[in-house]
Amino acid sequence: MSWAARLSGLRLSLLQPIVWQNAAVVAVLVATSVAVAFSVHKSRLYLADLQSLQSERDHLEVEWGQLLLEQQAWGAYGRIGKVAVDELGMRSPAPHDVMMVRP
Numbered sequence: 001m002s003w004a005a006r007l008s009g010l011r012l013s014l015l016q017p018i019v020w021q022n023a024a025v026v027a028v029l030v031a032t033s034v035a036v037a038f039s040v041h042k043s044r045l046y047l048a049d050l051q052s053l054q055s056e057r058d059h060l061e062v063e064w065g066q067l068l069l070e071q072q073a074w075g076a077y078g079r080i081g082k083v084a085v086d087e088l089g090m091r092s093p094a095p096h097d098v099m100m101v102r103p
Contacts, residue, residue: 073079084090
């Protein structure tokens with residue numbers, strides 16, 4: 001068989017539907033595998049972001065608790081009275097300075 005006849009036979013074999021079907025299946029498999037790899041990559045990135053945000057949330061909750069404690073300390077009744085006397089020079093009025101107001 002000559003080269004021309006073999007080439008002609010090869011051309012005819014490429015025109016058969018089974019060859020095109022196999023090529024289509026391979027193309028779909030390659031596209032699917034690329035999509036799966038991309039999806040896994042994105043999910044790992046999202047998981048890393050989620051863990052980072054959860055860590056930040058935990059730190060903010062700790063800071064919020066500390067600020068609540070600080071607020072309670074600054075607003076304690078005894079401290080307010082002490083600051084009023086020490087820093088502002090406030091005092092209770094003497095009995096003769098108290099005036100009763102009647103409606």
